[in-house]
Amino acid sequence: MTIRLTWKRVAAGLLGIVLAGLLFAWSGVFNIAASSGHWAVTEWFLHWTMRNSVKTHSFFDSPKDPIATDGGLVSAAGHFAAACASCHGAPGQRPSPVMQKAMPPAPDLAINARQWTDAQLFYILRHGVKYSGMPAWGAAKRDDEIRRMVAFVRRLPGMTAAQYRALSGQAQGAGTADVRALGDNVLAGCVACHGADGRGRGQPDIPILGGQHTSYLAAALAAYADGRRASAVMGNAAATLTADERHALAAHFAALPGLRRDATPAGDPRARVIVERGLPERQLPACASCHGAGKPQPLLVGQRADYIAARLRYWKGDGKEIDARLPQNVMPVIARRIPEELIDPLARYLAGGPP
Known part of the structure; x- marks a missing residue:
C-alpha cells in the first residue's frame, strides 16, 4: 500500500506531533525531579548546546584584550568565598553536599576552568547559564569586577588551600576583631577584604574606610543593599545587613585611623x-x-x-x-x-x- 504525501497530510502530521507533545507536558508524566538525573544522551546534548552557545556569544560579547591580572584579586576571592564556594568548592574546601544535589551540579572549577578561555569565562559570569544554578553577574556595568573574578577563577587550578585562605581573608584576621557591640559576627566578611584596620589590604580596588564619615559609610551600605549603587561584591555583602548593623559597621570603621581629616593633598x-x-x-x-x-x-x-x-x-x-x-x-x-x-x-x- 502506498501513502501519498500531500501538504495537508504533512501539516496534519506536524500538528499531531505538537499536540502530542503538549498533551505529554500537560499530563505531568515527565519527571522533573533533580534526583532523577538525566539520560546520558540528554546530559551530553544539553552540555554540548551550552558550550557551543558560550563559544559563539563570547566571541561577540566579551573583551578581546587579556583579562588575567596579578593584582586586585582579594575582593574577587572574598566574593567567591561568600557566594560561590558553597556550590563549587574551593582549594581545601569541599562544596556543600546539598548544593551538589542540584541538576546539573556546579562543576569543580579547579578542573572545569581549564576547559574555557578567559572570554568564555567572562561571558558565563556576566550572563549566567539558563536551566542551571549559575546566575548572571549581580551588578550591571561592573565589568571590572567580572575581570577580577575571571582572573581569580583562572588561578584556581594551581591554587593551594593556604593561598586561597590568604586571598579570601580567612587567614588575614577575618572574624578576629571584637564584634560584641555588633551582635553576631557581621564584621568578619568586611574584615576579609577591607582588613581589620580598614585600609583595604593594599588592594587598588578596595577603598580605605578608616577615618571616613560614619554617615557616608552607612549610606553607602544602604545603597549597595538596595541596588542604588552597583557592585555584585558589595551588594552581596550588604544585602543581609539590618539598618542597625550598617550603622554599627560604619561607626566601627570610621573610628579607625586611616584618612586624615586635616591632611593636605600634594602633587600636580x-x-x-x-x-x-x-x-x-x-x-x-x-x-x-x-x-x-x-x-x-x-x-x-x-x-x-x-x-x-x-x-x-x-x-x-x-x-x-x-x-x-x-x-x-x-x-x-x-x-x-x-x-x-x-x-x-x-x-x-x-x-x-x-x-
Missing part, C-alpha cells in the same frame, strides 16, 4: 586647581566644595589613588543621558567634565602622592 599643580577652584570654563566645580572635613560627601584626601581613578572612569564611561538634578547622577556629570589626561594626576594629588 593642575590637579590642585581642580580641587581648589575647579574649571569654570568646563562647568567643573571644585572638589573641595563637596568633599572634605565638615562636608556631606566622602573624604578623598589620603584615599587610594587607584581607587579614585577607577571610580572617576566608571562614572565617566556611563554613556547614557542622565538627569543631573538627581543626587545619584551628580558624579557622572562631574566626571565627564574632567579631562581624561588629568584623572590620574588628580587621583594622585588627592592621595597625596608624587606628581
Whole structure:
C-alpha cells in the first residue's frame, strides 16, 4: 500500500506531533525531579548546546584584550568565598553536599576552568547559564569586577588551600576583631577584604574606610543593599545587613585611623586647581566644595589613588543621558567634565602622592 504525501497530510502530521507533545507536558508524566538525573544522551546534548552557545556569544560579547591580572584579586576571592564556594568548592574546601544535589551540579572549577578561555569565562559570569544554578553577574556595568573574578577563577587550578585562605581573608584576621557591640559576627566578611584596620589590604580596588564619615559609610551600605549603587561584591555583602548593623559597621570603621581629616593633598599643580577652584570654563566645580572635613560627601584626601581613578572612569564611561538634578547622577556629570589626561594626576594629588 502506498501513502501519498500531500501538504495537508504533512501539516496534519506536524500538528499531531505538537499536540502530542503538549498533551505529554500537560499530563505531568515527565519527571522533573533533580534526583532523577538525566539520560546520558540528554546530559551530553544539553552540555554540548551550552558550550557551543558560550563559544559563539563570547566571541561577540566579551573583551578581546587579556583579562588575567596579578593584582586586585582579594575582593574577587572574598566574593567567591561568600557566594560561590558553597556550590563549587574551593582549594581545601569541599562544596556543600546539598548544593551538589542540584541538576546539573556546579562543576569543580579547579578542573572545569581549564576547559574555557578567559572570554568564555567572562561571558558565563556576566550572563549566567539558563536551566542551571549559575546566575548572571549581580551588578550591571561592573565589568571590572567580572575581570577580577575571571582572573581569580583562572588561578584556581594551581591554587593551594593556604593561598586561597590568604586571598579570601580567612587567614588575614577575618572574624578576629571584637564584634560584641555588633551582635553576631557581621564584621568578619568586611574584615576579609577591607582588613581589620580598614585600609583595604593594599588592594587598588578596595577603598580605605578608616577615618571616613560614619554617615557616608552607612549610606553607602544602604545603597549597595538596595541596588542604588552597583557592585555584585558589595551588594552581596550588604544585602543581609539590618539598618542597625550598617550603622554599627560604619561607626566601627570610621573610628579607625586611616584618612586624615586635616591632611593636605600634594602633587600636580593642575590637579590642585581642580580641587581648589575647579574649571569654570568646563562647568567643573571644585572638589573641595563637596568633599572634605565638615562636608556631606566622602573624604578623598589620603584615599587610594587607584581607587579614585577607577571610580572617576566608571562614572565617566556611563554613556547614557542622565538627569543631573538627581543626587545619584551628580558624579557622572562631574566626571565627564574632567579631562581624561588629568584623572590620574588628580587621583594622585588627592592621595597625596608624587606628581
